[in-house]
Amino acid sequence: MKKIILFALIVRLIFIFGHYHPDLGNHLDWGNRLWEYGAKNFYGSSVWTVSWPNQPPGTMYLWGLLSKVNQGIFNVFWYVNLNIPAFPSFIIPFLEKSLHPALVKLPSVLAELGIGWLIYQFLLHFGLKKKKALSGAALFLFNPVIVYNSAVWGQTDGVVNFFALFAFFLTLKKKYLWGILAFMFSIYVKLSLIIFLPLFLLLLWREKVPVAKIILNFTLSFLFIVLISLPFTHGNPVLWLKGLYQARIIGGQGNMLTANAFNLWAIIFGIDLSRPDVGTFLNLSYKIWGIILFSLGFVATIFKFEKNKFNNQSFFFSLALVSFFSFMFLTNMHERYLYPAFPYLALLTAWGFLPLAIYITISVIHLLNLYNLWFYPDIGFGVSFLNWLPSVKILSLILLLMNFYIIYRFYSLNQSKKGE
Numbered sequence: 081m082k083k084i085i086l087f088a089l090i091v092r093l094i095f096i097f098g099h100y101h102p103d104l105g106n107h108l109d110w111g112n113r114l115w116e117y118g119a120k121n122f123y124g125s126s127v128w129t130v131s132w133p134n135q136p137p138g139t140m141y142l143w144g145l146l147s148k149v150n151q152g153i154f155n156v157f158w159y160v161n162l163n164i165p166a167f168p169s170f171i172i173p174f175l176e177k178s179l180h181p182a183l184v185k186l187p188s189v190l191a192e193l194g195i196g197w198l199i200y201q202f203l204l205h206f207g208l209k210k211k212k213a214l215s216g217a218a219l220f221l222f223n224p225v226i227v228y229n230s231a232v233w234g235q236t237d238g239v240v241n242f243f244a245l246f247a248f249f250l251t252l253k254k255k256y257l258w259g260i261l262a263f264m265f266s267i268y269v270k271l272s273l274i275i276f277l278p279l280f281l282l283l284l285w286r287e288k289v290p291v292a293k294i295i296l297n298f299t300l301s302f303l304f305i306v307l308i309s310l311p312f313t314h315g316n317p318v319l320w321l322k323g324l325y326q327a328r329i330i331g332g333q334g335n336m337l338t339a340n341a342f343n344l345w346a347i348i349f350g351i352d353l354s355r356p357d358v359g360t361f362l363n364l365s366y367k368i369w370g371i372i373l374f375s376l377g378f379v380a381t382i383f384k385f386e387k388n389k390f391n392n393q394s395f396f397f398s399l400a401l402v403s404f405f406s407f408m409f410l411t412n413m414h415e416r417y418l419y420p421a422f423p424y425l426a427l428l429t430a431w432g433f434l435p436l437a438i439y440i441t442i443s444v445i446h447l448l449n450l451y452n453l454w455f456y457p458d459i460g461f462g463v464s465f466l467n468w469l470p471s472v473k474i475l476s477l478i479l480l481l482m483n484f485y486i487i488y489r490f491y492s493l494n495q496s497k498k499g500e
Contacts, residue, residue, distance in 0.1 A: 081200050081214060087191050088221040092189045095231035099456055102235040105130040107184045111143030119311035123324060134328050137267035137312050139236065142187060150180040153401040181234065185386055188230035188238035193394065195238065196221040198245050199427050205252065206392055208431065216430030219439065220423055225447045229419060233450070239418040240270045247421055248395075256289050259299045264301040273420060275406055278382065279398050286390040334412050337366055341413035342449045344373070344477040351452070351472050354469045357411035377405035381490075388493055393433060397490040400424035404483045415449045418442075425486075434489060442482050447474050 099123055109129040117125045121390050122140065123133060133140065134318045154175055161167050188257035196217040203213035220226060230238050242267035263280055266273050306317050313320040337355045338345040345366065349355060357367040364372075381398045388394040403421035423445075429439040465471050 081195065081217065084218055084221065085196060088193060088196060089189070091222070092192075092227060092231040095227065096185045096189065097178045100181045100185070100234040101234065101456075102130075104181055107143050107234070107236075107479065108147075108180055110135075110140055110333060111145075111147035111184070114140055114144035114148060116166060120314070123328065132200075134333070135270060136268050136325070136329060137309050138265065139270060140306075140312075142236075142239070142269070143184065146179070146183045146186075150183050154179060154182075158471075168172070176232045177482050178275050179381075185231060185234040188236055191238035192221065192226055192230055192241035194242045195245055198242075199423060199430075201249065202252075202427060203430060209431055211431050212432075216427050219429055220426035222424070222460060223422060223443050225419075225443050225450065228239055228447060228450055229416060232456070233454075234418075235416055237416055238328075240418055241423060244276055244420075245270065249279060249365065251280075251283055251287060253270060254287070255299065256284065256293065257288075260284075260297045261301040261304065262296075264298075264305055268305050272408060275378075276399060276401055276420075277404065278378075279385070279395065280387065282382070282390060283395060284437075286360060288422070327444065335348065335367070338410050339414040340449070340489075341407060341414055341415055341417060342445060342451050342452075342472060342479055343408045343413055344476070344480065346476040347480065348475050356372050372499045373409035377409065378402060380477060380487075381405075382490060384493075391493075393431070393493055394490070396424045397433070397486070397493070398425055400428065401483075401486060401490060404486065408480055409431050415446075415452065416447075418446050433493075434486065438482060438485060442479065445479050445482075 110133050113125070113128070119137075119140075126132070156172065157175055161169055161172055197221055200213045200217040203216045204210070208216075226238075226304055229235050233246065243262050247259045247263035247266065250256075250262055263277075270476045281294070306321065309321055310317055336353055337349060337354050337357045337359070337360065338351060340351055341354065351408070357365065357370070359366050361369060381401050385394045385398045400421045403418065403424070407418045407421070425439050425442065429436055448462075448466065452461060455463050455466075
């Protein structure tokens with residue numbers, strides 16, 4: 081496993097000093113301005129290089145720390161450059177341009193290595209042989225979708241998903257307080273995996289954790305989050321956090337029908353970033369229809385999870401499907417938002433519950449989705465194919481069919497005890 085993790089790290093290090101998505105400009109700016117404005121005035125400031133911050137303080141702590149690390153490393157090299165004549169000075173402009181973006185990519189890179197290790201540990205825990213466990217880790221770590229997301233694009237999906245997966249792992253190891261704290265940290269970095277909360281609660285219930293203990297552990301974890309948020313807050317810190325999540329993090333999201341996601345809305349309308357989700361069908365907005373379809377899928381998933389006596393296979397199928405349902409049916413979905421499904425798809429594939437061909441097909445389509453509109457690197461035939469209007473609709477339809485196939489495999493599972 082160590083060799084796989086080392087090789088996966090080397091692959092990512094090859095790319096982190098290269099190009100990065102314009103999204104990364106936000107992360108660089110937020111990290112620098114956290115020190116310029118101070119935490120107390122950070123969210124209330126109005127001058128930003130790219131856009132105002134719409135992520136929780138956990139993310140800002142990360143970018144602020146990396147801003148200081150960048151300054152420290154650069155200052156060391158600058159000192160060496162001034163005092164050692166033999167030092168190759170061309171390194172300085174390279175560091176000025178590339179060091180900070182590379183550092184901002186690093187947390188997701190390291191988090192993905194952690195996800196690979198967790199997949200390996202899960203499969204061993206469920207009684208699979210070492211070879212199968214290694215294949216599960218490799219399916220995730222060397223998936224071009226995952227490498228592209230972190231080492232090329234520079235997004236934080238790896239960090240958010242690591243904390244959630246770590247929470248499930250700790251829970252299975254009966255470390256309930258730490259598991260709940262890890263899940264809370266996932267939400268503290270980014271709210272996207274709040275969709276897993278009902279499944280996490282069911283996992284705790286399956287593990288026969290007393291309700292009083294669950295409430296106590298969530299309360300302690302929340303109080304810890306409040307405590308580390310105090311540098312940002314004004315007045316009552318609980319009310320301040322509530323207002324931040326309502327106004328900036330939830331309320332600050334867009335209202336596009338699809339934000340470049342190859343999903344149901346792309347099948348119907350194609351990719352049109354100017355189309356809002358307020359259009360109506362049968363007197364209901366597209367946004368409401370998305371919520372209805374997602375909710376139906378979610379409820380059906382919970383029903384089957386319960387019918388299968390909350391076994392481990394069903395738990396991971398449920399996580400994969402909830403990720404898929406949110407991506408395929410909810411509005412305002414960005415292309416990256418299918419990422420949460422991949423750790424569980426890799427695990428289920430190595431476990432033998434999904435064919436490798438399905439995992440590969442989903443990965444190829446999602447890689448094309450990430451490539452769409454950004455078009456980096458510039459590959460002529462790839463750009464031409466995705467600019468061909470029917471291509472997006474066809475790929476989105478295939479992805480929807482993959483979703484249905486995973487549902488079929490989930491509903492084909494036999495009832496079994498949780499340990500199986």
